[in-house]
Amino acid sequence: MSTEANSATPAKKTPIVESFLKGCARGFNVGIQNIVPAMILGYTLVYILVATKLMDILGVVFAPLLGLFGLPGEAFAVFVSAFFAKAAGCAAAATMYADGTLTLGQASMVFPACILMGTLIGHYARIVLVANANKKWHPLLLCIPVLDAIISMLIMRVILAAMGID
Amino acid sequence: MTRRTGLYLQNIGMTIIVTVMLLDHYVFALSENYILTCAIISFVLMAIGIRVIAKYDGKKKNIWK
Numbered sequence: 001m002s003t004e005a006n007s008a009t010p011a012k013k014t015p016i017v018e019s020f021l022k023g024c025a026r027g028f029n030v031g032i033q034n035i036v037p038a039m040i041l042g043y044t045l046v047y048i049l050v051a052t053k054l055m056d057i058l059g060v061v062f063a064p065l066l067g068l069f070g071l072p073g074e075a076f077a078v079f080v081s082a083f084f085a086k087a088a089g090c091a092a093a094a095t096m097y098a099d100g101t102l103t104l105g106q107a108s109m110v111f112p113a114c115i116l117m118g119t120l121i122g123h124y125a126r127i128v129l130v131a132n133a134n135k136k137w138h139p140l141l142l143c144i145p146v147l148d149a150i151i152s153m154l155i156m157r158v159i160l161a162a163m164g165i166d
Numbered sequence: 167m168t169r170r171t172g173l174y175l176q177n178i179g180m181t182i183i184v185t186v187m188l189l190d191h192y193v194f195a196l197s198e199n200y201i202l203t204c205a206i207i208s209f210v211l212m213a214i215g216i217r218v219i220a221k222y223d224g225k226k227k228n229i230w231k
Contacts, residue, residue, distance in 0.1 A: 033173065033176075033219065034219070034223075036180070037176045037177075037179075037180055037212055037215065037216055038216060040179075040180050040183060040184065040212065041179075041209065041212045041213065041216065044183050044205050044208055044209045044212070045209060047201075047205050048202065048205050048206060048209060051198065051201070051202045051205070052202065084213055084216060085216055119220070121217075122217070122220040122221075125220075125221060126220070126221075
């Protein structure tokens, strides 16, 4: 019965132009409501760290750890920004590249890491808590993105070295 | 806190920092401490707003509950 009804009234096709315009409007809203604020947040965080001279302290403290990946200690600000939002981390890296704190290779190296470990707490709430994952595995699930980010930086370092980019 | 409140906080934070930065760059030089205070305020507002919006968008996307 229901199949007959379905065959009698075929689904109305939306025109391509209308779909395209709807997609544009949705993309614009996502950009305005999600991406732009995250980018401004990243710029603001870097500005605060520079203006309060905390960047210099972070540079000294995290230099040994980040030195393993060929990054200066100041790159820690990128990961702090990425903790809030992926775009914020990428924006922070772009700002630091523009300031001369990071080289082209170092900025390229942190981009995949920002995407892999960015918005960590947000995704933890959205995915792990919503899926009711076993609490025993929660710490592991939080550590996996960080581990992925570390691996991505090592891979990027090898690729950039092979390409001759500093 | 509702999604609308989060959006307000985020927009207020963005407006504050963008206005201050543009004024400082193009109109007249502002005190460094004033810009820093505005930056901290807007950072806090934006961080809270982004968290709230992300929380609500995450709930909306969850079709299984």
